[in-house]
Amino acid sequence: MEAWVDGRPASAIGLASRGLAYGDGLFETLRVRAGRPKLLERHLERLAHGCARLGLPFDEPTLRAELHAYGGQLGDGVLKLIITRGDSARGYAGDPDAPARRILQSSPLPEYPVRRQAEGIALYPCNTRLAEQPLLAGLKHLNRLEQVLARAEWQGTEYAEGLMRDTSGRLIEGVFSNLFMVCEGRLVTPGLTRCGVAGTLRAELIAQAMSGDQPVVVEDIPLEQLASASEVFMCNSVYGIWPVRRYAQLAWPAGPHTRKLQQMACELLDI
Template structure:
């Protein structure tokens, strides 16, 4: 299984597709284990929210069914779902009657070095800043040029991820992850009302922490607050949790709360 378009095996896409022309759409990157999409309900909930925000007409039960069929065919790996607004004429105006085009791409399991999870990673301090746009904040939309520019800032193997700030210098997220601070036994993560992606693993970690009675706080994080963190970690729905051991001149230990949440995320991904 390589790629399906609207439920059929395919290796081509219309040149009129608005996803190609304008980035008009959404996507989800889903870990697949033993033929099952991991955290499927969370992925579909975020997708439905994004469709509502973008006024993108999509058949959610059909998408679920196709994701499950694609995951069964893939077995183990990573499944990427892309929804676009489909074909359009020249110009920005969307067709209000257009149905979303469904593109599903399967790939082998992500091959990240085990040392990232075991010993922690170093973050590259990206100079590319995230733009403020509340209408798109939190969504996993197809316009990811800020992340492309940020990821191009480093080519070495010393850094496994990048740290991204907004225009005001607030800590927001990693290039392909969300970021958490641990302070006095509680979790702090960025408020994503202006920019950033509301990650599926981020949502799961907040849920798990609250279930365990661990205090959580979603708030603005000034850059200088990083130096007061007891622990730092990043997360996404493919690799789970990576401890962060350093960013520029700052260093943190791989602490017990990071390890606890890393273990929970690993169990979800390996189930």
């Protein structure tokens, strides 16, 4: 499907784009089924927060209308929304009068092996560390070079995801997923106040678990804590939940907490 720029079909952006020059912007990746963008409210919520943090205009009615219209034409697939600060001349200082750019792109739904959902995945221990920058922590900004470097660390199909830590060694997330553990019946996920991406499915799972009286803890997690977990899983808003069966010398079953949340994610995302 043809891309849209500022609500109109387009195949290119200008060379003066600050998104291209500096990664000055944000993006959202939405799963679309039967023309409906999934977890739309969570995506818009995160986008509003990110725009406020970066000082970008956030026109929710226009964005909502375009996402519905583009998703309706797409049918089934993955919709990527990019918002940049627009165009400017050379230099880090942006033009305060330049309008922000809205870019919509699409791709087919990925065909992941069924065994990742059913049997779980192995995690690669990434050497690339996430830099600690509280001003950008939690945002899905356009600067993804850390993830590019981390994903280049392994090839082949043995590993479906990689596990990333920050420069202090704390567990943070996967290369393109969020991390959850079950410890003594509690759902535990890393805090993302220094770095990492606050995923939309992560936010929804936390809210759903808490509303169902499931204890949820968001905290700093040292690598050593993985050994005390009874279940581990990864999640994102395109594939849902993958149980983790192996990381280095550690192994876990796809336990009842994981399976319950996995079913919930499948219903939310229409998987």
